[in-house]
Amino acid sequence: MNAKLDSVQIETDLEALVPDDRALSHPPLQDRVRGLMERRSLSQARAATEIGASVTALSQWLNGKYPGDVQALEVKIRQWLAAQDRHDAAAGLLPSRPNFFRSPTVEKILAVFSYAQMMGDVVCVYGHPGVGKTKAIQQYRDSNPSVWTATISPNSASLGAALEEVGDAVGVREIGRRKLARAIRRRVENTRGLLIVDEAQHLSVAALEELRSIHDATGVGLAFVGNPDVYARLTGGERSLRFAQLYSRIGMRLFLKGATLGDVRVLASAWGVKGAEEIALLREVAEEPGALRGVSKVLVLAAMAGGGEGVTLKGLRQARANLNVKE
Template identity: 30%
Template sequence: MNVTRGKETFTEEEMQELRDRLSAYKAEKGLTWPQVGDKVGVNRVTIQLFASNKYGADNRDLAFKVNRFFLAEDAAAQMALQAPLVPDFTWTPTAKAMTRQLQWAHRGKISVITGDPGVGKTATFEQYLQDTPNAFMVTADKSTTGVTSLLLAMLNAAGNVSRLGGRAYTLKTLLLERLQGLNPLIIIDEAQHLEDDAVEMARAIHDALKCGLVLAGNTEIMRRVSRGARTPAFAQLHSRVSWPQHYKRPTQTDIDIILRAWGVTRADEIAFLREIGALPGGLRSITMTLEMATLGATATEEPRVLGHLRETYEQRVAPLLAAT
């Protein structure tokens, strides 16, 4: 089919090709027509009528939307083909240590996990969620600072999205009903964004369910929990935290395991990437640099070398330094 980008008019033959491709896409992906309509951005009934050539009104606007959808799909597929193969989750010593802490918390304990940027904290949490039943994670931000918004986020993470609002007491009751008997682990990442009352609500959920709770983020959440030893505000939480730990920048062993997963074997590349890993951003910075450098080398059909890594790192860092 030869339909150009930005095309707004279609022959009957071209529209029939779009209909055929739409039906083939639905079958290949195992979707319903309403799901296809949602992806294309067309009314759920209308998309089926268009695909079966039974839409009585003007088909040109629908053909434009369907064609635009497939252009976007083709572009995404092409980008996926060109993108470097990123290794799956890699079990570094730090990731294993964090996982042990998550497993401990899942036994009904409270843990606090903090770490420098790029130490692999969030990736480890996501892997634990994938591997472990009844583990749920909320990532706090400026929209989830208060008690009500945190409870809504917890309900959403636990799979209850039927309510869009409500009083804190009602939401707490719904959450307790949803998680009762599941022996859950609740991970709250970026917990430093939570107001004190929201942190106390998380502690109250733990007490009510006897569930695991992990408060994670930067050193601010650790400081707030530590204050409980000296102030009434977090006294109950402080007394319940059984394993607080801060993970500093990645170890050289962490870095070398990541480099082996990426297939980095040249001594000059290893030395340079070790330097990057020791800086703020750690493993995240290494992964971004390798991914961008590999993509750049692929685009020019060259093997990736140290020059690609240096150039990529400068492209990433120089604008940020210039802005400070």
């Protein structure tokens, strides 16, 4: 597709669509917005943010009841739609990228999550980066009811901030730690749910303790996921008395040392790559620190370099050489 031609087209459209007759121009534009929101599963709030309007304004406009400057709002809306068209055109130039595969490592993680949810138990999944932990979390959440995921960053390590992350995950908001903790409990109890905390190595001891007490009080399943430090964090390095309460509750743990050959094969075969030399090269990439993250990047680069021709050994070698960023 010719990007330049496309943008000319869009600009002309912009002018042509400035409404003379609002009653006539409204329905198609609203339908386009509704269609796009549906296609991208956007809430009105998300769409409004992208457009640069308030949720109220967007909602009123969608219902043909916007009391403000309709023309100004519609200029923004048209710009948003045009930007999306350009985005779609650019996406067409990239090879379509398979997004999720049931790799052996992911299967193992999913089984541990199922156990935790079914039994309302505490589990710990920890291991090196890039083996598919976060992918597994997303997959589990998207295919099971009552699963909530919170991701902890170094900035959200403290008790208050971690509770806010969890509150966001389960959809409650309260001012004050105790109120928030109570609201989270009420939200998760009797749900037979699972709360998954990713990057849990960042949690402070106080935050870990609070999550444990939420589990104790409600029986909600709890999964701590993160790098190899997570387990050390849960056990306090050694099994000191201080951590005995937490440690004793871990019903199952799964340590992932690295990506497996099976994982590499699954990712590779999604791109039609099956040859022994190709797999050997990708396996080497998988042994580097980024693990499957690197494998995915090399596959995507090789696919892009190959155009429609698919992924070749030469393409993989080149991609690997170009990808000299070690994670």
